[in-house]
Structure formats: C-alpha cells, structure tokens
Amino acid sequence: MPADIPSPNQMIAPLETRTDARGHLMIGGCDVVDLAQRFGTPLYILDEATLRAACTQYVEAFKRHYAGDFRVLYASKAWSNLAICAIVHRCGLGIDAVSAGEVHTALRAGVPGELVYLHGNNKSEAEILLAAEVGATVVADNWLDLEILSAISAECPVRVMVRVAPGIDIHTHEYIRTGHLDSKFGFDPSELAAVLAYLARIPSLRAVGLHAHIGSQSFELAPHGDAAQLLLEWYPKALALGLSDFNELNVGGGLGIRYTDDDDPPAIDEWVGTICQAVTRTCNTYNLPLPKLLCEPGRSLVGPACATAYTVGSTKTIPSIRKYFSVDGGMSDNPRPITYKALYTAVVANKMHDGRREKVTVAGKHCESGDVLLRDVELPPLERGDCLVVFSTGAYNCSMASNYNRIPRPAAVLVSDGEATLIVKRESPDDLLRCDCLPERLQT
Numbered sequence: 001m002p003a004d005i006p007s008p009n010q011m012i013a014p015l016e017t018r019t020d021a022r023g024h025l026m027i028g029g030c031d032v033v034d035l036a037q038r039f040g041t042p043l044y045i046l047d048e049a050t051l052r053a054a055c056t057q058y059v060e061a062f063k064r065h066y067a068g069d070f071r072v073l074y075a076s077k078a079w080s081n082l083a084i085c086a087i088v089h090r091c092g093l094g095i096d097a098v099s100a101g102e103v104h105t106a107l108r109a110g111v112p113g114e115l116v117y118l119h120g121n122n123k124s125e126a127e128i129l130l131a132a133e134v135g136a137t138v139v140a141d142n143w144l145d146l147e148i149l150s151a152i153s154a155e156c157p158v159r160v161m162v163r164v165a166p167g168i169d170i171h172t173h174e175y176i177r178t179g180h181l182d183s184k185f186g187f188d189p190s191e192l193a194a195v196l197a198y199l200a201r202i203p204s205l206r207a208v209g210l211h212a213h214i215g216s217q218s219f220e221l222a223p224h225g226d227a228a229q230l231l232l233e234w235y236p237k238a239l240a241l242g243l244s245d246f247n248e249l250n251v252g253g254g255l256g257i258r259y260t261d262d263d264d265p266p267a268i269d270e271w272v273g274t275i276c277q278a279v280t281r282t283c284n285t286y287n288l289p290l291p292k293l294l295c296e297p298g299r300s301l302v303g304p305a306c307a308t309a310y311t312v313g314s315t316k317t318i319p320s321i322r323k324y325f326s327v328d329g330g331m332s333d334n335p336r337p338i339t340y341k342a343l344y345t346a347v348v349a350n351k352m353h354d355g356r357r358e359k360v361t362v363a364g365k366h367c368e369s370g371d372v373l374l375r376d377v378e379l380p381p382l383e384r385g386d387c388l389v390v391f392s393t394g395a396y397n398c399s400m401a402s403n404y405n406r407i408p409r410p411a412a413v414l415v416s417d418g419e420a421t422l423i424v425k426r427e428s429p430d431d432l433l434r435c436d437c438l439p440e441r442l443q444t
C-alpha cells in the first residue's frame with residue numbers, strides 16, 4: 001500500500017470522499033445524493049477502500065514493528081455482517097466474537113473457525129460448545145467459563161486464553177472503560193495464580209495465553225503498552241507451571257477515531273508500534289520468546305469507513321434559543337449520542353459548494369427528547385428534502401441499532417470504484433412483525 005495513505009482513524013470522512021462539479025458529496029466514487037434516492041434513507045454507506053486500508057495498515061504495522069508471529073482480529077461487535085467479515089478476512093484478519101450470533105456470522109462469511117476468538121462475561125454452554133466444535137479459541141472470563149470449558153474439553157479439546165482486568169485506567173467515557181479493577185470483565189489479577197494452577201491440572205484445556213482490553217475510543221498509547229507488559233510478567237509463571245503452550249498474547253483493541261476536529265487520535269502505526277515495543281522489551285527483560293501477538297480493534301477499522309445519509313424533514317425554531325431540524329432516523333440507527341453524549345460531524349450532501357452557515361440542532365424522529373444527533377452545529381441553511389450525511393458511523397451504530405418506535409433498521413450499501421452494492425437490506429414493516437405471535441383468541 002502506498003505510504004502516503006493517511007491512517008483512516010485520523011480522518012473524519014472515508015478516504016474516498018470528494019465533491020463533484022455539481023456540489024454533491026461522492027463516497028467511493030458514488031454520488032451520495034443518488035444513493036439516497038436509489039436505496040432510501042437512512043442509509044449506511046460503507047467505503048470498502050477505507051475499511052481495507054485500515055486492515056492493511058494494522059497488518060503492515062505489525063510486519064514493520066514486530067519480529068514475532070501476529071494476528072489482527074476484527075472486533076466484530078463494532079459491526080457484524082457477512083460482507084464486513086468477508087472483507088476483513090480477505091485482508092488477513094481473524095474475528096473477535098462475543099456471542100454465538102457473531103461466531104455464526106463469521107463462519108457463514110467464510111472465516112475458518114480457527115481464526116475466531118470467543119469472548120464474553122456470561123457465555124452460555126451452547127456458545128462455548130459451538131466455539132470448541134469449530135476450533136475457535138475461547139477467552140475465559142471467569143470461573144464459570146473454566147468449569148464449562150473443563151467439562152467440554154473431556155470430549156473436545158479447546159484452546160483457551162484467560163482474560164485479565166489489569167487495573168489500568170484510560171481516559172474515555174466510563175461506560176466504555178473495561179480494564180480498570182472495578183470491571184465486570186475478566187479475572188482480577190489476584191485470582192490469576194489460582195487460574196493458571198487450575199489450567200495446569202486440565203491438559204485437555206490447551207491454555208495459550210492471556211488477554212486484556214482496557215477500553216475503547218482511547219487516544220492514549222502508553223496504557224496499552226503497560227497492559228501488555230503487565231500480562232507478560234505472568235508468562236514465566238505459566239511456563240513454570242507446565243503450561244507449555246503459553247505463547248500468545250492478546251492486547252485487545254481500543255484505538256480511538258476522529259469524530260470531530262477536536263479529536264486527535266494517534267495513527268494505527270503508532271498504536272501498534274507502542275505495543276510491539278513494550279512486548280519486545282519485556283520479553284528481552286524476562287528472557288522470553290516473543291509470543292504470537294494478537295490485537296482486536298473494532299472502531300478504528302470500521303468506524304471511519306462509513307457515513308449515514310438522512311433526509312431532512314420538519315423544522316422548529318425556538319426564538320433566541322435554538323433551531324431544530326429533524327431527520328428520518330436518529331437514536332434507532334445511531335444510539336451513541338443519547339448513550340454516551342457522542343459528538344459527530346455532518347455535511348449536506350447536495351450543498352457541498354454552499355459556503356453559508358447557520359447554527360442548527362439536528363434531531364432524530366423518535367419520541368424521546370434526548371434523540372438529538374448533532375447539537376448546535378454549523379451547516380448550510382437546511383431545507384426539507386436535503387440529504388444530511390453524518391460521518392464516522394461504521395462502529396457501534398448499525399450493531400447497536402434498535403427498532404425503537406417500530407422504526408425499521410436502515411439498509412447498508414458497500415461502495416467501491418463507483419459501484420454501490422446492497423450489503424444489508426432495509427427492514428420492511430413485515431420484518432418488524434417477524435417474531436410477533438398473535439394468540440388465536442385475539443385474532444378475531
């Protein structure tokens with residue numbers, strides 16, 4: 001890949017974003033105004049080149065900074081669907097899954113089971129069994145996982161990693177910090193000696209290493225290196241206990257992305273470089289062989305690759321207070337503003353050459369006062385029918401979408417070299433009723 005391609009997580013818009021002569025926004029060579037008319041709105045528009053560039057930059061960074069074996073996994077919780085799993089797999093990535101649904105999606109997309117890692121703080125027996133049967137690695141989060149794993153492994157040997165909450169804090173929204181001590185995820189470090197001893201007694205559980213993920217949307221580098229070092233300090237103890245397969249280390253994901261101009265995340269290459277240096281240094285100190293190094297980013301892979309197109313509808317002006325415009329989606333296709341007060345950047349796809357600015361607030365259409373996508377942002381004067389586009393919506397938007405107010409979930413298109421292909425169909429009114437059952441006595 002040419003070295004001048006920016007790190008996608010440092011860009012607000014997908015890499016293949018331009019304005020055409022008519023002042024229309026183009027993504028992946030497609031006119032967004034045309035896409036909105038053709039596929040309807042709200043519409044998730046995923047730029048394949050950006051997704052591929054982010055995958056490739058992770059892989060290339062490991063090749064540049066690490067002398068050992070490695071594997072980048074896509075944290076599919078960010079957005080799990082067949083097309084995305086197939087693309088990231090073609091770029092050489094494996095899949096981090098947290099449910100049978102995410103495992104099933106990866107497998108159906110053609111990802112081999114051995115490239116799947118199953119997480120989760122409350123996995124069911126069926127989920128663990130599915131992972132074991134397809135040759136996936138199970139990341140044990142707690143004692144119940146270990147009990148279930150040890151029962152299953154009598155029939156079907158399983159590769160196991162152990163998740164640790166390393167007690168490392170990062171600056172991000174409190175709902176998306178995961179590595180601090182008071183976290184529902186992973187073993188407390190004080191339990192680790194007992195966990196390793198337990199694993200050493202059950203050889204059918206093939207313990208391959210430790211995992212930690214310290215949080216999401218982080219712009220810090222050092223804590224990720226610190227977490228890697230902290231985990232590696234346990235490897236000599238594991239080897240001494242006879243866990244001879246202990247040679248993988250998973251440092252999680254967490255690299256943040258630029259949602260607005262105020263965000264300043266490090267590049268993919270810097271993030272990977274920091275971790276690789278910490279691991280190499282620690283291995284030298286403890287005279288350990290370099291482990292197979294895994295990481296599992298989600299947001300920084302898929303987040304910048306997608307934008308959501310909406311159609312502008314009604315307006316309300318509250319004199320001296322605020323001017324609202326409403327769009328045809330909102331918290332059901334992007335729950336992040338109402339959940340985390342997340343900020344986004346938007347443009348008007350049919351008015352890219354319009355230099356006028358007006359301060360407006362963009363609301364969703366749901367029956368909820370907090371359903372506001374963008375508060376007090378400067379946009380060209382909006383009118384009914386305009387196509388408003390919100391950037392950086394690839395991660396934790398579609399995957400966290402709901403049918404609140406019985407609004408059908410949007411379609412998603414993949415754009416590449418001027419071609420748009422449907423990858424997720426828009427839900428129909430009948431889809432909304434798919435799981436409803438009307439008792440016979442109520443049918444008259």
Ligand SMILES: Cc1ncc(COP(=O)(O)O)c(C=O)c1O
Nearest residue numbers: 075213216217253254297298299
């Ligand atoms: C265990 C685990 N791995 C990976 C990720 C992906 O994180 P991100 O999307 O911030 O890269 C998460 C989400 O925070 C996670 O909980």
Ligand SMILES: N[C@@H](CCCC[NH3+])C(=O)O
Nearest residue numbers: 077176216217336395396
């Ligand atoms: N859903 C969160 C990220 C959670 C990461 C998973 N542990 C967000 O939208 O920012």
